[in-house]
Amino acid sequence: MTQSVVVQVGQCGNQVGCRFWDLALREHSHVNKKGIYDEALSSFFRNVDSRRRVGGSCDITGGRIQSLKARAVLVDMEEGVVNEILQGPLRELFDSTQLITDVSGSGNNWAVGHWTYGSAYREQIVDQLRRAAEHCDCLQCFFLIHSMGGGTGSGLGTCVLKLLEEEFPEVCRIVTSVYPSAEDDVVTSPYNSVLAMRELTEHADCVLPVENQSLVDIVNKIKHMSHSGKPGSVIKKDSAIISGQGGVSGAEKPFDAMNNIVANLLLNITSSARFEGSLNMDLNEIAMNLVPFPRLHYLVPSLTPLYTLADVNIPTRRLDQMFTDAFSKDHQLIRADPKHSLYLACALMVRGNVQVSDLRRNIERLKPMLPFVSWNQEGWKTGLCSVPPVGHSHSLLALANNTCVKPTFMELRDHFTKLYRKKAHMHHYLHVDGMEQACFTEAISSLSSLIEEYSQLDATKDRLMPDAARLNIAT
Amino acid sequence: MSIVTVQLGQCGNQVGQELFEVISNDANDTQRKVYSECSSERFFNETANRELVARSVLIDMEPKVISQSIAKAAKFGKWRYGDRSHFSQKQGSGNNWANGYCVHGPRHEEVVMDIVRREVENCDRLAGIMAMMSVAGGTGSGVGTYVTQCLRDAYPNSFILNHLTWPYGTGEVIVQNYNSVLTLSHLYQLSDAILVHENDTVHKICAQLMNIKHISFSDVNKVIAHQLGSVLQPALTGDSHGVYNRNPIGELMSSLVCHPEYKLLSVCNIPQVSSSSMAYSMFTWPGLLKHLRQMLIANAKMEEGIDWQVRAPSLQPEGIERTRSHRRPGFNTSLANLLILRGKDVNNAEISGFQDPSLYTPWLPADEAFSMWKTPVPFNKYEKSAILVSNSQTLLRPLDNMVGKAWNMFASRAYIHQYTKFGISEEDFLDSFTSLEQVISSYNQL
Numbered sequence: 001m002t003q004s005v006v007v008q009v010g011q012c013g014n015q016v017g018c019r020f021w022d023l024a025l026r027e028h029s030h031v032n033k034k035g036i037y038d039e040a041l042s043s044f045f046r047n048v049d050s051r052r053r054v055g056g057s058c059d060i061t062g063g064r065i066q067s068l069k070a071r072a073v074l075v076d077m078e079e080g081v082v083n084e085i086l087q088g089p090l091r092e093l094f095d096s097t098q099l100i101t102d103v104s105g106s107g108n109n110w111a112v113g114h115w116t117y118g119s120a121y122r123e124q125i126v127d128q129l130r131r132a133a134e135h136c137d138c139l140q141c142f143f144l145i146h147s148m149g150g151g152t153g154s155g156l157g158t159c160v161l162k163l164l165e166e167e168f169p170e171v172c173r174i175v176t177s178v179y180p181s182a183e184d185d186v187v188t189s190p191y192n193s194v195l196a197m198r199e200l201t202e203h204a205d206c207v208l209p210v211e212n213q214s215l216v217d218i219v220n221k222i223k224h225m226s227h228s229g230k231p232g233s234v235i236k237k238d239s240a241i242i243s244g245q246g247g248v249s250g251a252e253k254p255f256d257a258m259n260n261i262v263a264n265l266l267l268n269i270t271s272s273a274r275f276e277g278s279l280n281m282d283l284n285e286i287a288m289n290l291v292p293f294p295r296l297h298y299l300v301p302s303l304t305p306l307y308t309l310a311d312v313n314i315p316t317r318r319l320d321q322m323f324t325d326a327f328s329k330d331h332q333l334i335r336a337d338p339k340h341s342l343y344l345a346c347a348l349m350v351r352g353n354v355q356v357s358d359l360r361r362n363i364e365r366l367k368p369m370l371p372f373v374s375w376n377q378e379g380w381k382t383g384l385c386s387v388p389p390v391g392h393s394h395s396l397l398a399l400a401n402n403t404c405v406k407p408t409f410m411e412l413r414d415h416f417t418k419l420y421r422k423k424a425h426m427h428h429y430l431h432v433d434g435m436e437q438a439c440f441t442e443a444i445s446s447l448s449s450l451i452e453e454y455s456q457l458d459a460t461k462d463r464l465m466p467d468a469a470r471l472n473i474a475t
Numbered sequence: 476m477s478i479v480t481v482q483l484g485q486c487g488n489q490v491g492q493e494l495f496e497v498i499s500n501d502a503n504d505t506q507r508k509v510y511s512e513c514s515s516e517r518f519f520n521e522t523a524n525r526e527l528v529a530r531s532v533l534i535d536m537e538p539k540v541i542s543q544s545i546a547k548a549a550k551f552g553k554w555r556y557g558d559r560s561h562f563s564q565k566q567g568s569g570n571n572w573a574n575g576y577c578v579h580g581p582r583h584e585e586v587v588m589d590i591v592r593r594e595v596e597n598c599d600r601l602a603g604i605m606a607m608m609s610v611a612g613g614t615g616s617g618v619g620t621y622v623t624q625c626l627r628d629a630y631p632n633s634f635i636l637n638h639l640t641w642p643y644g645t646g647e648v649i650v651q652n653y654n655s656v657l658t659l660s661h662l663y664q665l666s667d668a669i670l671v672h673e674n675d676t677v678h679k680i681c682a683q684l685m686n687i688k689h690i691s692f693s694d695v696n697k698v699i700a701h702q703l704g705s706v707l708q709p710a711l712t713g714d715s716h717g718v719y720n721r722n723p724i725g726e727l728m729s730s731l732v733c734h735p736e737y738k739l740l741s742v743c744n745i746p747q748v749s750s751s752s753m754a755y756s757m758f759t760w761p762g763l764l765k766h767l768r769q770m771l772i773a774n775a776k777m778e779e780g781i782d783w784q785v786r787a788p789s790l791q792p793e794g795i796e797r798t799r800s801h802r803r804p805g806f807n808t809s810l811a812n813l814l815i816l817r818g819k820d821v822n823n824a825e826i827s828g829f830q831d832p833s834l835y836t837p838w839l840p841a842d843e844a845f846s847m848w849k850t851p852v853p854f855n856k857y858e859k860s861a862i863l864v865s866n867s868q869t870l871l872r873p874l875d876n877m878v879g880k881a882w883n884m885f886a887s888r889a890y891i892h893q894y895t896k897f898g899i900s901e902e903d904f905l906d907s908f909t910s911l912e913q914v915i916s917s918y919n920q921l
Contacts, residue, residue, distance in 0.1 A: 116711045138565035208595045280539065282559040289570055294892050357691070375883045376649065376884060381570075382647055418747070468883050470878075470912065471912045473909070
């Protein structure tokens with residue numbers, strides 16, 4: 001069994017991370033009734049005997065759970081969020097050494113996060129990462145969680161990404177990036193996002209882009225459903241993907257509902273690596289199957305069902321509805337419509353009581369409606385995990401490598417260009433040691449060439465591409 | 476004589492466990508002592524405490540499946556796997572053939588071959604080694620190919636049979652066609668025979684013949700195990716004089732694989748019905764054999780939906796060369812066939828339909844192309860079973876599709892960077908494509 005380490009950077013990264021740990025504990029406590037520290041738990045948690053203080057706590061493998069510590073490194077350049085964690089019910093999960101903080105924040109400035117704090121805290125960060133890695137028997141993946149629009153998550157987060165590639169080149173890097181909404185109140189977010197995009201394109205193995213606006217829409221949809229008062233519309237307790245009920249934390253805070261969605265995304269992606277199933281899908285298989293060309297590694301996530309209704313009977317029709325929903329634009333975590341763009345590859349990770357025949361049937365049914373690139377007409381990667389998430393009997397996570405990310409990137413480029421043309425706010429960046437004009441031009445050119453790669457693939461979309469001529473064998 | 480099985484990857488281990496289960500049930504089920512003893516000796520080792528330990532080595536690059544297989548086997552207390560007969564690592568091969576073949580294979584070669592050697596030494600006489608794996612993933616395909624290479628080097632005079640499971644055409648793994656092409660091209664040089672089951676075919680059998688509503692991989696694996704078991708369980712060959720055949724693998728090879736260019740074998744086993752209808756079904760040998768023959772000729776993978784319009788070409792009078800232009804479209808030409816009959820009244824079965832020279836390619840004499848084994852002992856609760864192991868054009872179309880799709884993807888160089896980073900170059904891909912085009916061309920010309 002492999003382990004993964006979560007690196008949460010910045011305010012958004014830490015708030016999402018916090019929800020992730022809460023929901024992960026909830027999920028494991030649901031499944032692990034006997035309190036034994038098993039392989040599944042060890043993928044994200046260490047089991048320590050916290051009475052031993054000499055040389056730090058020591059790890060116990062197997063046996064009863066004593067004290068769980070998260071395999072995480074928390075980084076933030078202002079103290080507010082991390083302090084809240086340390087005072088909240090999750091405080092036992094983290095050793096003080098796992099937290100790296102500063103006081104004044106990055107002022108929404110990518111350059112400050114990346115260059116100033118990046119160099120100041122480099123050693124400390126590498127140290128903590130090494131320590132987390134050493135506690136792992138077999139480290140498979142780093143999950144980086146951050147936002148793109150701010151200063152710390154965006155700047156320092158991408159600096160950490162570079163460090164991960166340098167120090168641990170063999171370990172997969174999966175980045176969950178929260179992209180700013182259109183009405184973002186941070187003026188410089190286009191700069192921060194584009195500067196970060198370049199790093200993501202160069203150094204990440206996979207990126208799961210998430211847009212705040214989509215999360216808001218999903219939350220509203222669920223709230224609307226639960227308050228609509230229609231008969232038969234009572235949502236089963238604990239089952240909405242925005243619900244944190246049953247977790248350790250107390251009252252819900254703002255953004256909690258949205259962050260729960262992202263936390264559920266991470267739980268579902270790692271489910272097959274943690275629990276058993278008839279067709280396992282490990283984390284390294286995700287990058288292998290979904291990334292046909294090294295730079296095109298942006299995978300659009302969609303989660304279904306959003307909730308389960310309280311009437312328990314689930315006929316096959318509901319199961320099929322789950323598959324259909326996964327491709328509808330309401331369930332995507334960025335504002336995009338993959339059905340009308342070109343699929344390069346698609347992964348379906350199913351959890352719960354679903355058999356391979358159900359999977360086959362739905363793929364056959366949905367295939368004609370989904371345009372796939374000519375050389376990957378059957379570009380489906382499937383996984384079946386037997387353990388469903390809390391509150392559901394089954395669920396589906398779809399990851400699509402699809403050209404529908406292009407409009408999102410083009411919008412980003414437009415916002416960037418509007419500011420850049422006027423050189424607005426640039427002096428804040430160029431004042432920072434290590435930052436140069438060239439960083440801007442390289443970043444925008446990287447984004448443009450990425451958009452160009454997607455465009456070229458799009459151009460093949462409705463054209464009938466002939467099969468490549470086969471090799472001729474002398475008979 | 477005994478067979479040592481090497482189970483590789485998730486599929487190999489899951490199917491392997493079902494296979495031993497079927498064999499153990501079949502051997503226990505029967506009143507015939509000689510049959511049971513022969514079957515036991517072939518597949519199990521009896522320990523001092525009268526326990527049956529499977530002659531099997533379980534290999535995987537991640538631990539979950541092997542633990543499950545070992546637990547499942549031990550559950551009913553009839554047989555179990557050896558305590559030290561498995562090897563696993565923590566992290567899988569990521570569906571990457573290159574990772575399996577270039578990294579995991581060499582890294583763990585010594586340990587794996589050690590376990591195999593211990594199992595081989597436990598046999599009084601080794602009939603041959605059967606490696607079971609899928610071709611779509613990373614471990615079964617990549618590590619499996621490497622291990623087959625090691626087996627060939629370590630046991631140059633033993634028979635090596637590779638049992639392959641081909642994935643669903645509509646994809647379980649996106650790079651499955653690359654992994655399949657790389658595996659098949661290498662195995663063609665290393666293996667003595669390649670016996671293939673296709674998930675698509677077995678799935679249809681489950682759906683249409685056995686009426687299973689929600690088909691799971693467990694159902695699919697049980698059917699594969701039933702078919703494979705029916706080939707390998709003891710039977711009487713033509714010249715064995717009332718004694719069960721000593722070496723099923725060797726005899727399979729000599730009956731079916733007479734030319735190194737033609738190694739692909741497929742299996743048909745009828746009847747295949749749901750367990751609830753078994754009690755009400757009556758089958759006769761003429762009925763079964765008629766269906767089986769038409770299935771062979773019309774390239775039908777199961778009893779339903781057989782195209783009865785397809786006929787064998789009429790025989791030319793003596794002295795006129797039979798050429799390919801006389802073949803009817805849709806007709807499946809065989810190189811060689813092995814018919815295995817198990818069950819009641821087996822000696823009354825009329826099999827001359829399979830000796831018809833028009834079924835076979837002209838350059839092999841018909842009496843060399845056809846062999847038969849039989850036993851009056853019924854197999855796995857079926858009163859009568861007719862099994863056909865065939866070296867014919869049956870797998871030509873699936874193989875061609877697989878190579879075509881892989882080639883299309885290769886033309887755009889999609890995913891190639893994932894392989895080159897572990898040491899497989901574009902030249903290696905081209906070599907593999909070339910070998911398989913050669914195999915396709917050979918089968919086309921049968």
